[in-house]
Amino acid sequence: MAAGSASQSGAAAAGSSASAGFGSERFALDHFALFDLPQDFRVDSNALDARYRALQVEMHPDRFATAADAERRRALQWATHINEAYQTLKKPLSRARYLLGLLGGECDFARDTSLPMDFLVAQMELRETVADAASAGRSEELDSLRDDLVRQRRAHYEELAGILALAANEQAQRTSALARAADALRRLMFEEKLMADIDDALAALDELN
Amino acid sequence: MAYSVKVLDHYENPRNVGSFTKEEEGVATGMVGAPACGDVMKLQIKVGKDGIIEDARFKTYGCGSAIASSSLVTEWVKGKSLDEALAIKNTQIAEELALPPVKIHCSILAEDAIKAAVADYRKKQAE
Numbered sequence: 001m002a003a004g005s006a007s008q009s010g011a012a013a014a015g016s017s018a019s020a021g022f023g024s025e026r027f028a029l030d031h032f033a034l035f036d037l038p039q040d041f042r043v044d045s046n047a048l049d050a051r052y053r054a055l056q057v058e059m060h061p062d063r064f065a066t067a068a069d070a071e072r073r074r075a076l077q078w079a080t081h082i083n084e085a086y087q088t089l090k091k092p093l094s095r096a097r098y099l100l101g102l103l104g105g106e107c108d109f110a111r112d113t114s115l116p117m118d119f120l121v122a123q124m125e126l127r128e129t130v131a132d133a134a135s136a137g138r139s140e141e142l143d144s145l146r147d148d149l150v151r152q153r154r155a156h157y158e159e160l161a162g163i164l165a166l167a168a169n170e171q172a173q174r175t176s177a178l179a180r181a182a183d184a185l186r187r188l189m190f191e192e193k194l195m196a197d198i199d200d201a202l203a204a205l206d207e208l209n
Numbered sequence: 210m211a212y213s214v215k216v217l218d219h220y221e222n223p224r225n226v227g228s229f230t231k232e233e234e235g236v237a238t239g240m241v242g243a244p245a246c247g248d249v250m251k252l253q254i255k256v257g258k259d260g261i262i263e264d265a266r267f268k269t270y271g272c273g274s275a276i277a278s279s280s281l282v283t284e285w286v287k288g289k290s291l292d293e294a295l296a297i298k299n300t301q302i303a304e305e306l307a308l309p310p311v312k313i314h315c316s317i318l319a320e321d322a323i324k325a326a327v328a329d330y331r332k333k334q335a336e
Contacts, residue, residue: 109243109245111317113241113242113318115244119242120240120241123249124240124249124270127249127270186244189244189245190242190247190249192247193246193247193248194247196247197270
């Protein structure tokens, strides 16, 4: 591939285009731009996967096996960067979190522990229900909880997609939309954790049977 | 990740797990959650007529560090006044349990749970 050999011969410095090589300007691209995707929560996952494979081929460290040390190190860094960017965009939760940051939204998920009481009470009750169903081996109940949660989660991601699009496109509503997006994201983080709990419980029961 | 001996001790033998009934005299509840890891923590305190915390209970769905942090604070708040309980800082919890930096948010959660429980008690007293 021409782009790879061009940078191999050291042309990655000044003048290289943003779409070739791994010059610093390409490192500076946001993840969406890196994958030729619009800055939108709704991504075409086929396009994302295809672009990822293309970038992997183009920049695979094996291609730089005979290159100078510095060049090889950069190729490795670049491959790591592509992987991280892909993982971030692939999963809806991390994609939303990343996009929120790109749009200028702020939210300290580690420090922000105050959520609405009714939400926390409901979360606690759901966790208790899952724990009880798991210890009693009621996998049908877990399956049904999971189905409900899948539906809820889908609806909440849809809602979040709409809010993030509003934040991106409507300047006048950006601040309020970003705050609402952060709130929606916080709730989704609990739903993802609950889903992981249910899946763990189901896997554990599966092993018993 | 390797847990410290103290975290493991609280995780394996958690102190004061459970709930008081809400109707019990002097009982207040603090409920907090950490979005970063989806942990949910409930801390209840039982305050005597003299304003001293007589007893505490917790229920936490989270990792070992979150369980250990809440277990530890139920021990620490007992015998303290509300203001003394509010003076407990997450850094003290993290230090006592030797929490690694990625688990600091568990100690923050426990500190915030105390604040929420005291706030709930004061709100109930004002009513």
